[in-house]
Amino acid sequence: MNVRASKESRGEATAVPEPVPSEPAGLELRGLVKRFGGTEALRGIDLVAERGNFVTVLGPSGSGKTTILRVVAGFLAPDEGEVLIDGRDVTRVPPASREIGMVFQNYALFPHMTAADNIAYGLKMRRWPKADRARRVAEMLELVGLGELGGRLPRELSGGQQQRVAVARALAFRPHLLLMDEPLGALDRELRMRMAVELRRLHQEAAATTVYVTHDREEALTLSDWIVIMHDGRIDAVGTAEELYTRPRNGFVASFFGGHNVAEATMGGLSGDRARVGFAGCDMEVVCGQPLDAADELVDLSIPEEALSLTPTGAAPARLELHVLDDLYLGNSVRVTVRTGDGVTLRAVLPRDARDSIRHGGTVTAYLDTTQVAAVPHER
Numbered sequence: 001m002n003v004r005a006s007k008e009s010r011g012e013a014t015a016v017p018e019p020v021p022s023e024p025a026g027l028e029l030r031g032l033v034k035r036f037g038g039t040e041a042l043r044g045i046d047l048v049a050e051r052g053n054f055v056t057v058l059g060p061s062g063s064g065k066t067t068i069l070r071v072v073a074g075f076l077a078p079d080e081g082e083v084l085i086d087g088r089d090v091t092r093v094p095p096a097s098r099e100i101g102m103v104f105q106n107y108a109l110f111p112h113m114t115a116a117d118n119i120a121y122g123l124k125m126r127r128w129p130k131a132d133r134a135r136r137v138a139e140m141l142e143l144v145g146l147g148e149l150g151g152r153l154p155r156e157l158s159g160g161q162q163q164r165v166a167v168a169r170a171l172a173f174r175p176h177l178l179l180m181d182e183p184l185g186a187l188d189r190e191l192r193m194r195m196a197v198e199l200r201r202l203h204q205e206a207a208a209t210t211v212y213v214t215h216d217r218e219e220a221l222t223l224s225d226w227i228v229i230m231h232d233g234r235i236d237a238v239g240t241a242e243e244l245y246t247r248p249r250n251g252f253v254a255s256f257f258g259g260h261n262v263a264e265a266t267m268g269g270l271s272g273d274r275a276r277v278g279f280a281g282c283d284m285e286v287v288c289g290q291p292l293d294a295a296d297e298l299v300d301l302s303i304p305e306e307a308l309s310l311t312p313t314g315a316a317p318a319r320l321e322l323h324v325l326d327d328l329y330l331g332n333s334v335r336v337t338v339r340t341g342d343g344v345t346l347r348a349v350l351p352r353d354a355r356d357s358i359r360h361g362g363t364v365t366a367y368l369d370t371t372q373v374a375a376v377p378h379e380r
């Protein structure tokens with residue numbers, strides 16, 4: 001177990017154990033609050049990232065992701081709370097003395113300096129002897145696969161290459177903490193995914209605690225040990241990608257992170273971490289995304305698009321009569337929008353050949369694999 005959030009911010013249900021760390025955490029945030037006039041950008045952030053972990057902060061625009069990084073970097077002072085790096089309280093330490101490596105979306109390379117000089121810059125500032133500097137720059141160029149290109153200016157490099165120089169520059173002085181704010185945002189999709197894999201490798205070699213901000217779910221899935229989901233200035237959930245996908249703790253995490261359908265159901269009772277619920281005319285048993293109250297009349301269900309199929313699958317399929325609203329051909333699969341008898345709209349992803357059985361305006365018998373469905377507290 002590597003990252004934990006406070007009980008309050010992550011609720012009781014996130015299935016993340018909490019052993020006592022034997023050494024100070026790589027990064028610890030305690031009760032961070034940041035206000036801009038009337039806007040509360042951070043509303044009490046508690047987070048602990050163990051040394052060497054890769055933590056991705058994911059959330060919609062305006063949820064406070066960049067503000068967290070700026071507070072950790074020291075560019076913004078929090079109104080409340082503390083920032084600890086390797087156990088040291090740096091809340092009032094100026095940015096340059098925090099010894100943090102940083103990479104931003106626009107790379108911020110010095111345009112008039114070669115790639116090698118850009119990488120050497122931080123070492124010079126830290127008064128590394130010339131020979132050590134040259135050795136380290138060569139090592140970093142090699143590490144990011146630019147061994148031959150150290151003499152080029154940024155404008156003579158591709159976007160992906162510039163991004164690698166920025167990463168090499170951030171890691172050159174061996175920071176314990178690396179902050180990255182949408183570093184792949186300016187690249188096209190294919191290059192982004194390739195660079196994400198590369199960043200993961202670089203992180204493993206550098207072993208720096210890394211906090212990576214993105215709003216791209218796929219990047220988060222590729223890169224992270226732990227994912228922190230931000231919503232409206234708060235941490236909504238912390239977990240591994242699999243935990244957040246299969247057991248979202250609320251409807252926001254289910255739809256924002258999982259891309260799942262979220263639909264209302266009636267509560268029929270609880271047994272351990274499972275709930276009996278009524279949905280679309282069927283009674284079914286599903287796992288609870290977090291502990292629920294048996295007295296609640298309603299729950300929300302997190303239903304992955306792939307949990308619906310036209311032939312019975314999964315250990316516990318429920319049979320639903322669905323009205324077909326439309327379908328979207330996606331190459332290998334087809335995304336269908338359907339409506340249940342009681343008017344709930346759902347999205348399903350079916351294999352391409354399912355298209356033959358689907359008729360706009362018609363009805364279709366579909367099977368819901370209830371083992372993939374999770375119940376979460378009802379919101380609305």
Ligand SMILES: Nc1ncnc2c1ncn2[C@@H]1O[C@H](COP(=O)(O)OP(=O)(O)OP(=O)(O)O)[C@@H](O)[C@H]1O
Pocket residue numbers: 036037039040041059060061062063064065066067068215
């Ligand atoms: N300097 C500022 N002055 C006033 N409001 C600010 C300032 N910086 C951020 N905010 C507000 O704080 C909130 C959080 O902003 P932040 O940039 O942290 O969000 P974000 O999750 O990084 O968004 P994005 O994905 O769009 O970059 C937003 O409502 C934003 O408008």
